Amino acid sequence: MLSVSIKAVLLAGLLLLLTGAAQAQAPPADAALSSFYDQLNAYRTARYQPLPDLEALSLPSSFSGADLRALNLQSRHIVRVDLVYTAFRLNPTFNQRQLNLSRIRNLAAGVPGLLQDESVTWTLVEQTGCGSPAECQPFFHGFVVYVARHATAAASRADLDSLTRKLRLLDRKLPKKKKGQGKRVACNLPMSRFTVRQMAHHLRQAYTCAERTPQIVKFQLTVDEHGKTRRVQVQPPRTPLCAEALEEAIRRSVVFASGFPINRRQFGFTVKGAVRLPVRGWRPLAGPDLAITSFALPDSAARLYRVFLRKRNRQHKNDYCEARITRTGELLAAADTTGDELPLPADANVVSRVMQRHPEWPKEVVVTDVTGSMFPYTYDLLAWLQLSALDEQKTFVFFNDGNDAPDKDKRVGKTGGLYHVKTDSYEPIKNKLIEAMKGGGGGDAPENDAEALLYAHRLTSDSTDVILIADNYTFPRDAKLLKNTTAHVRIILCGVRDYINPRYLALARQHGFTLHTIEGDIKDLSKLVEGQIITIQGQQYEVTKDGFKLVQKT
Known part of the structure; x- marks a missing residue:
């Protein structure tokens, strides 16, 4: 950490700079802010490194109103906030917690509604790689704000064009399904x-x-x-x-x-x-x-x-x-990433990997998020289907969070943008997925996963075994709809970059669901008791009254 005098100057500067940036919103009460802080994820690392797969914007300790305006939240939304600081302290009596609370309060004043937005993941990151003021000076101190762009019609068209190109490439590499083809x-x-x-x-x-x-x-x-x-x-x-x-x-x-x-x-x-x-x-x-x-x-x-x-x-x-x-090979990895294609995330084939890992799953009902953030995984789903034998009819429900309805008009349980198909053929599934993508790209971060799950359950009342393909960083806005569900839901989490969203852990613990990533399966969370600390795929989480929080990251 920096010395006390330097910290005092920085803290005074923060208060002055943010006076003009604050909006007409009452600051959070001390008790509410303290309770919010106690539930934050927290881990230590030698030196903070931003996540490579998300767009990261840095707000140093001395951020100003201009820095906040540069976030350009009119065209994009915040999905994660990391508060980064160093563990070194020159004065043993220095109170890091109070400084962090002040920083969060100031940021919340400049971005109204930020603390109330349940779709945003917060993390405290303590850097341990320096041991003096001189060594800590080049280390970053402040907020790293991760953002995602709002879905637009142009972005949706680009995703669809890319998807169809990749599917055509995969189709050329697959043996043609003609009578008598193959030995x-x-x-x-x-x-x-x-x-x-x-x-x-x-x-x-x-x-x-x-x-x-x-x-x-x-x-x-x-x-x-x-x-x-x-x-x-x-x-x-x-x-x-x-x-x-x-x-x-x-x-x-x-x-x-x-x-x-x-x-x-x-x-x-x-x-x-x-x-x-x-x-x-x-x-x-x-x-x-x-x-x-x-x-x-x-x-x-x-x-x-x-x-x-x-x-x-x-x-x-x-x-x-x-x-x-038929021909063998790693055809699922045949994505065309040339030209202006964006690099695929590290877990781009998580859907196919999990499906292959569990041949015993019925796979009769599959519910899939097809908003813009899920583009690599919708391709992976279709590629897996194209290589799989669909011997029995399966029901697919695709959801796009409201058919491009304005975010302010979205209502829990009535958001819409749901598309379904029941078939044993690949082409109708592909066509319905593309229809759902054309219908809308999402908009804000949270999606209507629960609405889609309940819709699928109504369509298939004779089956309570459902696979949900969801985005790790966009927790559903409507999870409370699942309060009385009897469905057994297996959630394939896409985009797990450094840790599993604790809200999904809490959801699985509450309802007896299971979670599945490219690394492995997470089961029996409902057996955990409050206060217990567990290790999941290399990360430590504490079971809290309200769910889970990350307490150590390896």
Whole structure:
């Protein structure tokens, strides 16, 4: 830190310079400001380095009204504020907290509504790389304000042009989907150890729960390449009296002798089915109480082979599959970044990476933010879909935060800009996504994620398993709408640059959601207790009364 005398001069200068810059807004009360400060993220680093992927504007300790006007908040919005200072102190009695509170108060006076804007992430950054006034002099002291430009019609058109160019490039690199294209290879459905009738008989013996309410319960098995069942999950809603007992009974009854055989190789797979309760084994008129409804391969297998699952016909007495070999390679990374294209973020392929990491996910309902900040990730989603086998219908909901409605007119729960499609084909999904992007680019930072999630849930009332693709730095304005949700939401966070937005951690803890980044998966946050400090992907967070806050960054 600087000496006390230097700090006193700087603090006096701040107060004088900001007198003219302050707007006609009452300053925050001391208690409210102190409470706000106590919840801020905070970490230490040898020397502060601005994030490379965001537009950063520096406001030194001696910032003026002119510096504030240079932020040009008419055409862009603040997404993050870092207050940067040094740990060195010449006088042990110096109070860094009081100086930081004064700085925040002055900034808030110059930018009305800043402290009340829940979409802005605040961080205290203490630099530890200097040990004297001379060494600390070149270190930055003040605010680093990260901004994002408001979406405009011109920017949206540029994003769409770039997206279509990238998709055309990817399409040229993919094998054409023509009849007879590619060498046909051997393919058989996984062999089960029992017939369906035998499975139903085993299930009746294994499941002894006294079910009385007639119902159909769906289930999903995840099976490895050796035919061993790794996971059984009764699909939501979990209405059976003894759901865990039913899952164990299915595990013992639905048994496979191998993986999914294609071209003399074995692959893991997922299998879906249904059980009729109460279980009686075999009913003369209705047949067995257990049915296998579909198989699905992981995306890694879809990269190697195009597999088509066929229903029985005159030539085939049972369901069967066909497969053709295709080219392999890192086609998802085939983005065209030449010319005036912006560099892609480090996690530009987070969607495909997470989807490939979890072949067991149903992936039946996907909700995606398609505002301007999400452009690299919408391409990644389409690229993943183009390389994947869409064997079953899936529901996609795309949202653009209001179809370019003015920010002042956006109402929680009624923002709009929602587009959906249910299909098992790639082209309708791509067309609907592009239609949503044409409809609007977003505008301000917060989006209407919760409105889109609830809309998807209404469209697919038989499924409560939803994947949400969201921006790490733009927390939804309407999260309170999820208060009574029963959906199990898996949130793929895009744009995680240095740490996970604590608001998403709090949302996941409150509702039992899971979070997924390019590095890994974050689960079971609801089991944490207040005051606990945990490490998530190298960063330490403290569980607070109101959620989470970053307390140490490595």
